[in-house]
Amino acid sequence: MREVIAAHGLSASKALGQNFLFDEQLLSRIAAIPGDLSGRNVLEIGPGPGGLTRALLRAGANVTAIEMDRRCLPALAELGEAFPGQLTVIEGDALKIDHDAIFNGEPYAILSNLPYNVGTALFTRWMGGEEWPPNWTSLTLMFQQEVAQRIVAQPGGSAYGRLAVLAQWRATAKLAMKVHRSAFTPPPKVMSAIVHVEPATMPEGVSAAKLEQATAAAFGQRRKMLRQSLKGVPGALDALEALHIEPTRRAETLDIGEFVELARFLTASS
Template sequence: MTVPDLPPLRDVIARHGLSASKALGQNFLYDAQLLDRIAAIPGDLRGKAVLEIGPGPGGLTRALLKAGARVTAIEMDRRCLPALAELSDVYPGMLRVVEGDAVKIEHSDLVGGEPFAVVANLPYNVGTALFVRWLGGEAWPPQWTSLTLMFQQEVAQRIVAQPGGSTYGRLAVLAQWRSAASLAMKVHRSAFTPPPKVMSAIVHVVPAVMPEGVSARMLERLTEAAFGQRRKMLRQSLKGVPGALQALETLGIDETRRAETLGVADYIALARELG
């Protein structure tokens, strides 16, 4: 595939009079080499469907199209639509832009039921909500084949955290109980325009085998209760979950422990015991 000769992203942004919106959690990336590295994390994307959330003026979108992906991009900032339309013209049939709020849109319908990878520099204000949504549901494996997502570094570390530390919590359990999550790349704040106040990092998640006899909803309920009161002992934080204290006893888990001391396997066993 011949890669079109595109004008620098800075020029496109200037020509359209764009600026990053703080209200929408926007921070623009200009570095083409960095964007190419991000697009390469999921592996070979030639001919594959990719969902991108919040493309903005299209920096990462360019890299995905250059990699041969068929991109569906959801953008709620209509100021960016003309710049994205120019990309659609350069890559005919390869880019579809949907105007709207990604939190309110059913993503699987947009890609026509085929498997898709999610690659996105997520707006900070909706990133965690979207991530939890992609990880949820009883149907598994999911329609997405991988998630390659930019988060604030603090959030990324919570996703890949191991038991016992202060960063280990609900996000880690939800990401790891039936998926493999890894920290793929750190991105310095200076790479963005305007620079955010925090460092960023990219998390890569691929589905794994779902443990048998475990309800995703029950696991979500357990982790929400346990980590919602993480400073309290399990006998206190889980007392509102029917049967949870008896399940702790059955499994030999000391009810005086705290949520961050239980491993992912412990939460799986508890959810299975509760049905």
């Protein structure tokens, strides 16, 4: 990969949140996290010069990569020639592309060393919406370690918030691997970690929009008691009373099951 970088005169763009991974052994371990990828559809966001892409192709995956940095396209084209028929590259902004449409409704896994500046936005998009289960079968994503810890956090700690509830109320999320900053070029200022998420059963009678509304209000003012933070959500205070949730509690003390019950009440009363 260093030879590819040199041959094409590439350097990581700070504006695009790029940090390149060169360690082929590490990249192969990342590609193995979702299990056997042979013959499976895989979506990769921000492949850059193609380090993880190469590992996915070697694992037998059919990869569709979305890249907005034109400088990286020639390197990816060379990679496509080395693995005929396995790689499709789409130039564009992943936030503006319908990912399901790319695969014509067929299932696909998502693996990506996400650009730091769009990682959370993409994650909340994949985890949101009323339709469940999604067409993606798993998410294997590199985040800043702080963000990864927020995704897998349990109630009671400072890391527990909207991302944890969003990731865990109808899916399983685990910290699959920590990655030292020295593994990247250039090394970022923070440590990184890989989160692996798989869809689970969606609770009945719960609107995702109502859950997102309740968690946004509760954690948007997380230092305040629920009776204050939720007063702007229609029906929320009635829900607290009906569910015997003390209004003097704060958002981080509610477990995911309690947020689900709160959203179920709001869904039924809307």
